[in-house]
Amino acid sequence: xxxxxxxxxxxxxxxxxxxxxxxxxxxxxxxxxxxxxxxxxxxxxxxxxxxxxxxxxxxxxxxxxxxxxxxxxxxxxxxxxxxxxxxxxxxxxxxxxxxxxxxxxxxxxxxxxxxxxxxxxxxxxxxxxxxxxxxxxxxxxxxxxxxxxxxxxxxxxxxxxxxxxxxxxxxxxxxxxxxxxxxxxxxxxxxxxxxxxxxxxxxxxxxxxxxxxxxxxxxxxxxxxxxxxxxxxxxxxxxxxxxxxxxxxxxxxxxxxxxxx
Numbered sequence: 726x727x728x729x730x731x732x733x734x735x736x737x738x739x740x741x742x743x744x745x746x747x748x749x750x751x752x753x754x755x756x757x758x759x760x761x762x763x764x765x766x767x768x769x770x771x772x773x774x775x776x777x778x779x780x781x782x783x784x785x786x787x788x789x790x791x792x793x794x795x796x797x798x799x800x801x802x803x804x805x806x807x808x809x810x811x812x813x814x815x816x817x818x819x820x821x822x823x824x825x826x827x828x829x830x831x832x833x834x835x836x837x838x839x840x841x842x843x844x845x846x847x848x849x850x851x852x853x854x855x856x857x858x859x860x861x862x863x864x865x866x867x868x869x870x871x872x873x874x875x876x877x878x879x880x881x882x883x884x885x886x887x888x889x890x891x892x893x894x895x896x897x898x899x900x901x902x903x904x905x906x907x908x909x910x911x912x913x914x915x916x917x918x919x920x921x922x923x924x925x926x927x928x929x930x931x932x933x934x935x936x937x938x939x940x941x942x943x944x945x946x947x948x949x950x951x952x953x954x955x956x957x958x959x960x961x962x963x964x965x966x967x968x969x970x971x972x973x974x975x976x977x978x979x980x981x982x983x984x985x986x
Contacts, residue, residue, distance in 0.1 A: 768831050769862035770805075770822035772838060774798075777854040779814050787811035789850050794818050797841045803834050835860050866903075880910065912965060916986045926975055926985065934973055935982075938962065 734741045776790050791811045798807055798820050809818040822834060835858075842856050872886050886904050893902045914935070921928055944956040962968050969983035 768828040769860075770824070770826060770831060771862060772820045772835060772858060772860040774818045774820065774838075774842065774856045774858055776816040776849075776856045777814060778816070778850065778852060779854075780852070781814055781850075783811050783813050785850075786814070786816045790853065791816040791818060793845055793848065794842060794856065797845055798838065800841060801834065801837055869905075879908065883907070912968065914968070914982075914986050920985050924980065924985065926973065926980060930975060931973055931982075931985075935968075935971070938971065 774794055776786075776794070778786055778790060781789075791809050794816070795807055795809055795818060798804065798818065803822055803826060805821045805823045807818065807820055809816070811817075820838065822831065826834065839858060842858075846856070872882060872889065874882055874885070877885075883904075890902045890904055893899055916928065916931065918928070921931075938960065939962050942958065944958050946956055947954045962971075969981075971982040973980040973982055973985070
């Protein structure tokens with residue numbers, strides 16, 4: 726005689742009801758203890774390869790840069806599609822990995838792409854800048870803080886921001902800390918074309934003199950019986966006053982940079 730589950734359940738209703746209640750209670754407790762993530766991890770399977778070639782036409786960029794990069798990317802065999810566009814002076818190629826690729830395999834794929842593009846970098850035309858890679862589309866910021874300080878100049882604020890960044894990077898579960906709104910420290914030298922012309926001083930000569938004075942170059946070393954002494958060229962600009970007092974020489978005449986700039 727075959728076992729009849731329905732008949733058994735009707736004959737043992739108290740036991741069945743008890744089992745149903747227990748399962749409902751256990752299910753409710755399990756649901757309340759489910760793991761939750763405020764920012765669940767998500768892997769973007771796309772990478773952008775950007776290349777700059779100033780002065781080139783769109784056709785030159787397409788034939789000599791974009792097509793070479795596309796062919797190299799297709800050698801991976803892990804792409805869903807490769808999208809590219811070329812315009813004067815710039816090439817951009819978007820590599821989209823196939824959906825079936827597991828998240829843990831993506832970093833290795835990005836490494837292979839960088840390696841393959843690096844192998845053909847020497848074959849690209851002279852004057853090309855890059856290629857540059859961007860695969861951090863999944864970076865999200867949970868908190869943004871503003872650092873202000875009345876009476877502090879920008880350089881001091883940046884120094885404190887760097888210290889805060891180091892401390893935050895040591896916090897558990899912090900993946901990345903970026904400082905936004907940074908400005909490069911620069912010194913601007915404004916030259917008067919009229920004054921340069923009246924003095925007979927070429928602009929290129931002034932630019933060359935400034936670059937050579939502040940250049941960083943190896944000066945060799947001197948070996949003794951026991952030591953090797955490194956030689957370094959001094960005279961680099963250390964203050965704005967040093968730049969202002971810098972002498973510009975043309976022929977037998979010497980000009981002070983502060984007098985023409």
